[in-house]
Amino acid sequence: MSVRRIIPCLDVKDGRVVKGVQFVELRDAGDPVEQAAAYDAAGADELCFLDITASHERRDTMYDVIARTAEQVFMPLTVGGGVRSVDDVRRLLLAGADKVAINTSAVEDPSLITQAAGRFGSQAIVVAVDARHTRVGADVGWEVYIHGGRTATGLDAVGWAARVAKAGAGELLVTSMDRDGTRAGYDLGLTRAIADRVDIPVIASGGVGTLEHLREGLVDGHADAVLAASIFHFGTFSIRDAKIYLQEMGVPVRPPPGMP
Amino acid sequence: MIAIVDAGLGNLRSVAKALEATGTLQPVRVTSDPQVVRDADRVVVPGQGAFGDCASALGPEAPLGRAISDGIQGGKPYLGICLGLQVLFESSEESPGHPGLGIYRGHVRRLPSGTRDENDRRIKVPHIGWSRVAVRGTHPVLDVPTADNWFYFVHSFHAQPADESLIAAVSAFGSLPVTAAVARDNVVAVQYHPEKSQAAGLELLRQFVAWRC
Numbered sequence: 001m002s003v004r005r006i007i008p009c010l011d012v013k014d015g016r017v018v019k020g021v022q023f024v025e026l027r028d029a030g031d032p033v034e035q036a037a038a039y040d041a042a043g044a045d046e047l048c049f050l051d052i053t054a055s056h057e058r059r060d061t062m063y064d065v066i067a068r069t070a071e072q073v074f075m076p077l078t079v080g081g082g083v084r085s086v087d088d089v090r091r092l093l094l095a096g097a098d099k100v101a102i103n104t105s106a107v108e109d110p111s112l113i114t115q116a117a118g119r120f121g122s123q124a125i126v127v128a129v130d131a132r133h134t135r136v137g138a139d140v141g142w143e144v145y146i147h148g149g150r151t152a153t154g155l156d157a158v159g160w161a162a163r164v165a166k167a168g169a170g171e172l173l174v175t176s177m178d179r180d181g182t183r184a185g186y187d188l189g190l191t192r193a194i195a196d197r198v199d200i201p202v203i204a205s206g207g208v209g210t211l212e213h214l215r216e217g218l219v220d221g222h223a224d225a226v227l228a229a230s231i232f233h234f235g236t237f238s239i240r241d242a243k244i245y246l247q248e249m250g251v252p253v254r255p256p257p258g259m260p
Numbered sequence: 261m262i263a264i265v266d267a268g269l270g271n272l273r274s275v276a277k278a279l280e281a282t283g284t285l286q287p288v289r290v291t292s293d294p295q296v297v298r299d300a301d302r303v304v305v306p307g308q309g310a311f312g313d314c315a316s317a318l319g320p321e322a323p324l325g326r327a328i329s330d331g332i333q334g335g336k337p338y339l340g341i342c343l344g345l346q347v348l349f350e351s352s353e354e355s356p357g358h359p360g361l362g363i364y365r366g367h368v369r370r371l372p373s374g375t376r377d378e379n380d381r382r383i384k385v386p387h388i389g390w391s392r393v394a395v396r397g398t399h400p401v402l403d404v405p406t407a408d409n410w411f412y413f414v415h416s417f418h419a420q421p422a423d424e425s426l427i428a429a430v431s432a433f434g435s436l437p438v439t440a441a442v443a444r445d446n447v448v449a450v451q452y453h454p455e456k457s458q459a460a461g462l463e464l465l466r467q468f469v470a471w472r473c
Contacts, residue, residue: 002391118310120309123308124309222382
């Protein structure tokens with residue numbers, strides 16, 4: 001069976017990395033292709049680009065970034081942000097993405113998941129679930145948010161996850177909005193509730209500050225993969241550090257390059 | 261010339277770029293033209309997506325399918341990736357009623373869902389991620405240095421050949437052994453994605469482009 005995956009994520013705006021790695025050997029810290037190549041060399045298991053370009057007109061820059069990345073980097077690539085239609089999915093896949101993450105549009109029109117999965121296969125369709133902790137009476141749960149976390153939907157995150165899995169999603173990217181940016185660790189309750197409910201793989205996201213948080217997400221959160229941004233960006237830890245730590249803690253991972 | 265068969269699905273660009281990155285001097289052409297497939301020295305059939313769509317484009321009745329079958333029968337080196345492995349068999353549970361090329365007897369089955377591992381965790385389908393691949397015996401294309409023998413898988417179905425001696429490599433899905441590669445004579449086909457498997461994948465492709473079978 002596959003081992004757990006470590007997925008660094010780069011935020012890309014107008015074709016430039018805005019929150020990225022600070023590898024000293026990079027000539028240009030803002031070039032997503034160069035950063036992707038650095039993560040590839042470091043033995044990342046996959047790579048995620050999140051397009052946070054605000055204006056629709058400038059989105060074409062992302063296709064160029066993906067195409068240039070796919071020419072040099074031979075690892076799985078997920079792209080998310082602003083995906084609105086089956087045609088958007090098709091263009092991203094043709095440019096060289098392997099998986100496309102859909103969030104707001106999936107809530108607005110869940111049939112988009114089924115259409116895209118039917119055309120390109122479930123394995124190409126990731127549904128991103130942004131969720132926030134909520135309490136209704138005695139019931140504790142998580143609510144789905146869209147539009148980059150600005151709009152509450154009233155949807156229960158666990159129920160929504162089960163629904164999109166049934167609709168044809170191949171994977172879920174579950175982000176805790178409460179934890180995002182806090183470095184306090186993943187919301188393990190959220191991650192585990194969803195991972196235990198669905199048969200498709202779950203990627204945990206939001207809140208990583210230490211290597212131990214990665215282990216918690218994979219072991220206690222039951223996630224199949226962990227996504228992290230800032231711990232790698234600021235050079236606090238390398239992919240290699242993460243792999244070695246997890247190996248030592250008995251979590252099955254692919255060893256870093258040059259290690260047995 | 262190396263023909264990459266375009267059946268209208270999948271991420272062909274990555275396969276083409278990865279083959280070029282091997283440094284081969286053979287031109288790499290993405291094509292849906294049966295004549296180009298007939299003229300090619302080597303044929304690569306990649307593919308993600310649905311078996312039915314693949315079988316419609318490449319099945320035994322389609323001109324492209326016949327060009328591929330003739331090449332295989334004629335001894336031309338063939339590399340199948342993912343659906344390019346599955347389509348060699350007779351049928352798939354994914355798309356009943358769409359026959360595959362039927363080069364080999366056997367069927368493509370869905371990975372079981374709802375199973376659990378020894379820690380009582382759900383084993384997820386699609387099977388997505390990196391697995392070690394165990395090659396049975398030796399193979400000039402499939403063998404890569406042991407430390408690098410990790411490949412990236414993305415699939416919900418796996419081939420079950422009637423003739424088990426076709427199975428050239430296996431990996432594990434929970435306690436279930438899955439067909440990671442099949443090989444016979446001039447045919448080699450892998451369930452995993454060498455074009456997405458970093459150094460190990462490029463090494464496999466390098467061995468394919470140099471293969472004298």
